Amino acid sequence: MKEMNSKTVLIVEDDEGIRETLSEILMEQGFEVEVASNGKEALDLLTSSQNTPGVILLDIMMPIMDGYQFRELQLGYSRLANVPTVAISADGHLNEKSKKLGVAHYLKKPIDLEKLLDLVNKFCG
Amino acid sequence: VGSREDYENSRYSGEVPKEEDLIPILLVDDLPANLIALNSALESPAYRIIQAHSGREALDYLRMQEFALILLDIQMPIMDGFEVARRARLLPRAKTTPIIFVTAISDEEKHIQEAYRLGAVDFLPKPIDLHALHAKITVFADLYCARREVSRQAEILRRQERQERSQVLENALDAVIGVDQSDRIIDWNKQAEIIFGWTKNEAIGRPMGNLLIPERYREAHRRGMEHFLKTSEGPILDRRIEVEALRKDGSEFPVELAVTAIKTSQGYKFYSFMRDLTERNNSERAKKASDSQLRLITNALPALVSYVDRDHIYRFVNSAYEKWFLHSRDWVVGKHMREVVGAEAYDHLKPKIEAALSGETVTFEMETPYESGIRFIQANYVPDIDPTTQKVRGIVVLVHDITDQKQFEQTLKEAVRARDEFLSIASHELRTPLTPIKLQLQNLGLLIKSGNSEKLSAERIKKVIAISDKQLTRLTALIEDMLDVARISSGRLTLNLEQQDLVGVIREVCERYAVQAATAKTPLELEAPSKISAIFDRLRIEQVLINLITNAMKYAPGSPIHISIVRSTDHVRVYVRDQGIGISKDDLERVFDRFERVLSSNNVGGLGLGLYISRQIIESHGGRIWAESRVGAGSTFTFELPLKLKGKGAAQ
Numbered sequence: 001m002k003e004m005n006s007k008t009v010l011i012v013e014d015d016e017g018i019r020e021t022l023s024e025i026l027m028e029q030g031f032e033v034e035v036a037s038n039g040k041e042a043l044d045l046l047t048s049s050q051n052t053p054g055v056i057l058l059d060i061m062m063p064i065m066d067g068y069q070f071r072e073l074q075l076g077y078s079r080l081a082n083v084p085t086v087a088i089s090a091d092g093h094l095n096e097k098s099k100k101l102g103v104a105h106y107l108k109k110p111i112d113l114e115k116l117l118d119l120v121n122k123f124c125g
Numbered sequence: 126v127g128s129r130e131d132y133e134n135s136r137y138s139g140e141v142p143k144e145e146d147l148i149p150i151l152l153v154d155d156l157p158a159n160l161i162a163l164n165s166a167l168e169s170p171a172y173r174i175i176q177a178h179s180g181r182e183a184l185d186y187l188r189m190q191e192f193a194l195i196l197l198d199i200q201m202p203i204m205d206g207f208e209v210a211r212r213a214r215l216l217p218r219a220k221t222t223p224i225i226f227v228t229a230i231s232d233e234e235k236h237i238q239e240a241y242r243l244g245a246v247d248f249l250p251k252p253i254d255l256h257a258l259h260a261k262i263t264v265f266a267d268l269y270c271a272r273r274e275v276s277r278q279a280e281i282l283r284r285q286e287r288q289e290r291s292q293v294l295e296n297a298l299d300a301v302i303g304v305d306q307s308d309r310i311i312d313w314n315k316q317a318e319i320i321f322g323w324t325k326n327e328a329i330g331r332p333m334g335n336l337l338i339p340e341r342y343r344e345a346h347r348r349g350m351e352h353f354l355k356t357s358e359g360p361i362l363d364r365r366i367e368v369e370a371l372r373k374d375g376s377e378f379p380v381e382l383a384v385t386a387i388k389t390s391q392g393y394k395f396y397s398f399m400r401d402l403t404e405r406n407n408s409e410r411a412k413k414a415s416d417s418q419l420r421l422i423t424n425a426l427p428a429l430v431s432y433v434d435r436d437h438i439y440r441f442v443n444s445a446y447e448k449w450f451l452h453s454r455d456w457v458v459g460k461h462m463r464e465v466v467g468a469e470a471y472d473h474l475k476p477k478i479e480a481a482l483s484g485e486t487v488t489f490e491m492e493t494p495y496e497s498g499i500r501f502i503q504a505n506y507v508p509d510i511d512p513t514t515q516k517v518r519g520i521v522v523l524v525h526d527i528t529d530q531k532q533f534e535q536t537l538k539e540a541v542r543a544r545d546e547f548l549s550i551a552s553h554e555l556r557t558p559l560t561p562i563k564l565q566l567q568n569l570g571l572l573i574k575s576g577n578s579e580k581l582s583a584e585r586i587k588k589v590i591a592i593s594d595k596q597l598t599r600l601t602a603l604i605e606d607m608l609d610v611a612r613i614s615s616g617r618l619t620l621n622l623e624q625q626d627l628v629g630v631i632r633e634v635c636e637r638y639a640v641q642a643a644t645a646k647t648p649l650e651l652e653a654p655s656k657i658s659a660i661f662d663r664l665r666i667e668q669v670l671i672n673l674i675t676n677a678m679k680y681a682p683g684s685p686i687h688i689s690i691v692r693s694t695d696h697v698r699v700y701v702r703d704q705g706i707g708i709s710k711d712d713l714e715r716v717f718d719r720f721e722r723v724l725s726s727n728n729v730g731g732l733g734l735g736l737y738i739s740r741q742i743i744e745s746h747g748g749r750i751w752a753e754s755r756v757g758a759g760s761t762f763t764f765e766l767p768l769k770l771k772g773k774g775a776a777q
Contacts, residue, residue, distance in 0.1 A: 015560075017557075017558065017560075017596055017599075018560045018561050018564075020592075021592060025564060028568070028580065061553070090554075090556035090557055091549065091553055092552070109560045110556055110559040110560040110562070110563040111563065112563075113567035113568055
C-alpha cells in the first residue's frame, strides 16, 4: 500500500463504474489516487496511513458504512477531522445533506469534470 | 160506563170555555132555582160559571178541569155536599180547590166541624147575602189568579229551559241523535243533518239502526239494545268508540261515537253523540304519507339521519340507524341518546349536542368502536330553530361513516409517499450510471482540446466506449424495470408462452452469470434433474431467476448460492438459497411489494422493483413466489410454476 500524502485523492464510492472512472481520470491528471468502496474501507486506509490525503471524495449512499457514519468517525480523529472532504451524491437536497455531514463542498451526480478538477486542484494542487 | 155519563159528557164538553183567563167557578145545587139565583148573582165577565145539578155531575166536572172555587150545597139527595167534598179531595185537579158550603143548617156545630175537616174554607148561610158572597168569591178568585200566574210563569221557564237545551243540542258540533227504546229516532240536530244527509223531518220516527248503521252491524246493534233493556248492561255506553256509519247516499264513513242512556217515565231514551272522522283520518293519512315520504328519502341516503329533541331524545331516525345500532326504529325512537349510543360515546357527544341546542351548527369527526373495529364518523348537528320564537326546538343529526374514505386517504398517502420515494430512488439510480459516461466524455473533450495525442490513443477511446456501453446497459435495465412496473400497473404485461425445458433455461442463466458470481465470491451451485418440460415465457422466467441470483449476490457476498429445481406431479419449484444476512419477519412480508427494499436505501443500490416484478411474472404464469429466511442464516426464495397452465397465465 502506498503512503498517502497531500497530493493524494481518496475516493470513497461503492459504484465500481464511478470509482474506476474517477480514479483513471484523476491519475491521468497527475494526482495520486487511493480508492475505497465504502466508509469502513476508507477509515481503515486512513487510520493505517502515516499521512493524510489532500482531499476525500465521499459518496453518501454506500453499503456497510455510509457517508454519514464515516464522517462521524472521521471527525472523531483529530488527525483526520480537518482533511478536506467533498460529498458526492445523486440525491436531491445535497445542500442540506452537506450541512448535516459538515462538509464545505459537494458534487452532484452526474459529476461535472471541470468542477471536480477545480476542487481537487484547490486541495491537492 | 153508563149511558147517562156519556150523555152528560157530550152535553157539557162543548161548553168548556176556551178563554184561559176566565175564572172557573163550580156551582152545585140540586134545586135549579137556587142555581139560577146564584148564577145571576155572580154574573160577571171575569167568571165562567159552571152549574152542576147533582154531586155526581159536579165530580165529573172536577175530574175534567180545575176550578177556582166550588160553591157546594150540603143538602142534596143521593149524594150530599160532604160526600161530594170527600170524593173531590181524591181527584188530582180538585185536591186543593177551595170549597164554600152553602147551607141552611150552618148553625149546627157538627156540620161545621165536618165541613172544615173536609177542607171547606167558608160557609154561606141560606138565604145568601149577595154582598158577603161577592166579597168571599173575590178573595178566592184573586188567589186563584195569583196561583195560576205562578204556574204559568213556571211553565214558561220550563219551556225556555227545554228550548235552550234543545238549542244547545241543535247547534252542537257533534251530531246528536236521540232514540226511544224501540230505536225510533226522536231527536236529530243540525249536525246530524249535515253528516248523515237526512233532514230532521226525514229522520224523526224512523228506526235508527236501518238509517245509520251499515247492514252488517245491524243485528249486533239490535241485540245490544235488547240485552241492555233486559239487563241494564251496555258495554258500549258512555265510552268513546270508533265505528262505521252510513250516509243517506249509501256511503260509509268513520265516526267517533258516545252513547248515553237516560231513564224517563216513558222508559229509556238513548242519546248518541257522533263526530265525523273522515277529515281527521285524512289528515292523519296525509301526515303518515308525508312521514313515509321523509322516511323514504332519508332511508335512501348513505348516512344516519335523525331528529333529536331538546331532551336528547330521538324523535325520528332513518333505516341507517337500524343497521348501525342493530335495533329497530321503533326501539330507537323515544329513547335517550345515551341509551342508544352508549354512555362513553354520549359523554363525548354531549357538549356537541348542547352546542347545537344553543343554536350553533356543529361539525366534527370522531372514532367510534364498532363490532368490526374502529370506525371513523363525521357528524353534522344542525339546530332546528322555530322561525317565530327563534328558539331551538331540536337538532337534525347527520352522520356519515367516513372509514372507507379515511382508509382510502391513508392508502393514497402511502401510495404517494411510495411514489415519491421511488422517484427519488429512480433519479439516484439513473444518475449513477450517467456519472462515468459524463466524466469519460468530458475527459475525452479535455484531451482533444489539450492536443495531447499521446493520451488520446485508440486504446483509450475503446475504453471510454466500453465503460459507456456498460453503463448504458445498466441504464437500459433500470428503464426496463420501470417500464415493466408501468406495464403491470396498467395490466399490459404479456407473456410469450412456449412449451420448453425449464432446466435447460436455468442452466444457461447460471452459466451466463458464473463469472460475475465468482467475482462476487458467490459461486452458483445447481442441483436439478436432466429435463423438466413446462409452458412458460423464457425471457420472463430468466428475468425472475436473474433477479433472485443478483439479489443473493448483493445481499449474501462471500458464500455460495444454491439453486435447486424440484418437480412434483403438477408443478415445478425453483429454490434459490443464499447464506447471507437474512431477512426479518416483518420485512419478509414486504419484500414483494412495489418499491420496497429490505435494507435501507443507503446500503444497496437498485430500484427495489425486482421482487415486485418477479411476483407479477410468476403470478401471471398461474404460479406463486415466496421467501423464507432466518436472520443471520440466509434466505431461500422459491417460485413455483404449474406444469399445465391455468389461471391468469392461461388467459394470456
